[in-house]
Amino acid sequence: MELTNREIARYSRQIILPGIGVKGQKRLKASSVLIVGAGGLGCPVSSNLAGAGIGTLGIIDYDNIEITNLHRQLLHSESSIGKSKVESIKNFIANLNSDVKVQTHQVLLNSKNALEIITKYDLVVDASDNVATRYLLNDACVLENKTLISGSALQMEGQMTVYNYKNGPCYRCIFPKPPPPETVQNCGDGGVLGAITGVIGSLQSMEVIKVILDHDDVLAGKLLLYDGASCSFRTIKLRNKRQDCDVCGVTPNITKLIDYEQFCGMAASDKDSGLNILESNERVTVEDYRNYNKDHLLIDVRSANEFEICKLNNAINIPIKRLLADKIDNDLKEEMKEKSVFVVCRRGNDSQLAVRHLNEKLGIRSKDLIGGLHSWTHTIDKDFPIY
Ligand SMILES: Nc1ncnc2c1ncn2[C@@H]1O[C@H](COP(=O)(O)OP(=O)(O)OP(=O)(O)O)[C@@H](O)[C@H]1O
Numbered sequence: 001m002e003l004t005n006r007e008i009a010r011y012s013r014q015i016i017l018p019g020i021g022v023k024g025q026k027r028l029k030a031s032s033v034l035i036v037g038a039g040g041l042g043c044p045v046s047s048n049l050a051g052a053g054i055g056t057l058g059i060i061d062y063d064n065i066e067i068t069n070l071h072r073q074l075l076h077s078e079s080s081i082g083k084s085k086v087e088s089i090k091n092f093i094a095n096l097n098s099d100v101k102v103q104t105h106q107v108l109l110n111s112k113n114a115l116e117i118i119t120k121y122d123l124v125v126d127a128s129d130n131v132a133t134r135y136l137l138n139d140a141c142v143l144e145n146k147t148l149i150s151g152s153a154l155q156m157e158g159q160m161t162v163y164n165y166k167n168g169p170c171y172r173c174i175f176p177k178p179p180p181p182e183t184v185q186n187c188g189d190g191g192v193l194g195a196i197t198g199v200i201g202s203l204q205s206m207e208v209i210k211v212i213l214d215h216d217d218v219l220a221g222k223l224l225l226y227d228g229a230s231c232s233f234r235t236i237k238l239r240n241k242r243q244d245c246d247v248c249g250v251t252p253n254i255t256k257l258i259d260y261e262q263f264c265g266m267a268a269s270d271k272d273s274g275l276n277i278l279e280s281n282e283r284v285t286v287e288d289y290r291n292y293n294k295d296h297l298l299i300d301v302r303s304a305n306e307f308e309i310c311k312l313n314n315a316i317n318i319p320i321k322r323l324l325a326d327k328i329d330n331d332l333k334e335e336m337k338e339k340s341v342f343v344v345c346r347r348g349n350d351s352q353l354a355v356r357h358l359n360e361k362l363g364i365r366s367k368d369l370i371g372g373l374h375s376w377t378h379t380i381d382k383d384f385p386i387y
């Protein structure tokens, strides 16, 4: 595969690097990389790899662009809100570097389609945002013998590593069991800064290029931790490949893809509504709450920052962490014992945890507002801010 004069000019600033050269540029051109997720990490990964001249990029995402994506998913734009993320990235790349072939897959990557998609590419980048997809991708990459460049970002921190590279560990070697679902936070719950996803996505792109160029020092068997708040990078050594790993071990139990949502403890009915742990008499609809006209207390368990964004009339803020740690003002606690208490949060998950805690640990009878403030906006007041 030769380079055209145009390609020589376009990539000249990287071709002259000692570690790349014409040979390296030709390797990049001959490579194909699959990027799973066209969001916070997928955007910087796509632009870096397209700019660097990877011959073929596959982009998978089932989702459409929302306004809440635009602070960090910088290849998408206001005019594309409501439209497909993968098409948006394809358009961006067509403008940036028309020599790159882009294959879009507007689907949810799952156990049925993963192997047939992954097999077409040399390398896979995990730019997704959920544990089930991480295990799915890991197992599919082990079964198809592909290296997986994995990244994650939340709040002001991020992590990155390369799995299944030259006999190194896979994700399951490090994390044989998924974390309890209630302990997992995503960007929608915990927040994230766009500069963080930018850093981690760029680090992933760098490892992709190093793997393709067969660089000596690929970040496999090690985990890079980045803390944006203190601007510190740390690398920790990971354990070696596990001989008894369920998927990459000597006698693997997993020889074909499984049901990853079940494996990660996400029951089918939980996917949209999240938690569902309360009895029906501990819950009220937002309409019932709106019609309740007796004296009561409304406790909003979102963070102080979120409470500042918007709040219902007379709501009192006790962030969920404080409430679960019983850090409630004594006078307020006494008042809560005497009055009817309702609890609200953004989407009706934390409010259930709060109600359970209040009832079981503090003997305070309370009810949660089903669907939280999202439901309030959708059914009671469409002008109430939604985020
Ligand atoms: N199994 C999957 N198949 C296809 N796309 C996936 C899969 N899992 C996650 N994704 C995509 O990965 C992307 C991850 O992006 P990001 O972490 O920035 O979150 P988001 O869903 O865009 O935003 P937010 O969490 O703020 O709503 C999303 O666009 C999501 O649709």
Ligand SMILES: [Zn+2]
Pocket (backbone or CB within 6 Å): 169, 170, 171, 172, 173, 174, 241, 242, 245, 246, 247, 248, 249
């Ligand atoms: Zn393994």
